[in-house]
Amino acid sequence: MRNPSNPIPIEGASTRAARYRAARFLNSVNALSQLPPDTGREVAFAGRSNAGKSSALNLLTGQRGLARTSKTPGRTQLLNFFLVGPERYLVDLPGYGFAQVPDAIRRHWQALLERYLRERQALGGLLLLMDIRQPLTDLDRRLLDRLAARGLPVHVLLTKADKLGRGKATAALRQARETLDSDFPGVSAQLFSVLTREGVNEAHALLDRWLGY
Ligand SMILES: Nc1nc2c(ncn2[C@@H]2O[C@H](COP(=O)(O)OP(=O)(O)OP(=O)(O)O)[C@@H](O)[C@H]2O)c(=O)[nH]1
Numbered sequence: 739m740r741n742p743s744n745p746i747p748i749e750g751a752s753t754r755a756a757r758y759r760a761a762r763f764l765n766s767v768n769a770l771s772q773l774p775p776d777t778g779r780e781v782a783f784a785g786r787s788n789a790g791k792s793s794a795l796n797l798l799t800g801q802r803g804l805a806r807t808s809k810t811p812g813r814t815q816l817l818n819f820f821l822v823g824p825e826r827y828l829v830d831l832p833g834y835g836f837a838q839v840p841d842a843i844r845r846h847w848q849a850l851l852e853r854y855l856r857e858r859q860a861l862g863g864l865l866l867l868m869d870i871r872q873p874l875t876d877l878d879r880r881l882l883d884r885l886a887a888r889g890l891p892v893h894v895l896l897t898k899a900d901k902l903g904r905g906k907a908t909a910a911l912r913q914a915r916e917t918l919d920s921d922f923p924g925v926s927a928q929l930f931s932v933l934t935r936e937g938v939n940e941a942h943a944l945l946d947r948w949l950g951y
């Protein structure tokens with residue numbers, strides 16, 4: 739029997755999962771003019787190329803092919819918007835740190851991303867994905883500096899946690915949290931893996947909060 743001092747949650751994990759399973763591709767944005775009206779709420783997935791942004795989005799929406807993933811870095815080349823509910827979006831961003839993109843294209847993305855991250859009012863929070871084996875690179879730190887200047891909530895997913903054993907993954911999380919506490923106070927972190935599905939409930943709860951559900 740349920741402990742009466744531990745009330746039934748208003749919304750369970752399965753209701754939440756169903757919400758994200760309903761996500762649909764909306765559009766790909768290559769210019770600020772193509773952005774949906776800046777009146778809703780959205781959460782963006784950012785991070786280095788190949789960190790696992792698109793894979794995480796697919797796992798969180800329970801849809802394998804929703805966002806395109808690839809072993810080759812640089813797969814996501816536009817800001818891809820996914821509609822979760824009325825004026826509620828998830829946004830898959832192009833990764834940074836991938837040298838093989840022609841200069842002119844890279845400059846275009848950078849300018850687009852910078853303005854999006856600086857100006858977008860609908861942006862309720864940013865999930866910053868980092869491969870657990872290479873967290874907090876210089877480029878990640880540069881992004882964190884800019885987001886801190888804007889006061890945007892940030893949560894780190896340490897991806898591919900399955901690549902390390904349990905003990906090493908836990909140690910990596912502890913280390914990342916210590917570094918974040920000292921250098922980027924307020925930025926939280928968790929383990930994540932598309933293979934083991936570790937971290938899905940925690941990430942869903944955060945998405946709900948940032949999207950205002
Ligand atoms: N083992 C393991 N592999 C993963 C995980 N997440 C992603 N990958 C793999 O990492 C590679 C890159 O994943 P993507 O999701 O395409 O990465 P991305 O960050 O969207 O990359 P860009 O779009 O190029 O910026 C793919 O081969 C994925 O299968 C994970 O949790 N565990």
Ligand SMILES: [Mg+2]
Pocket residue numbers: 791792793806807813814830831833
């Ligand atoms: Mg991608």
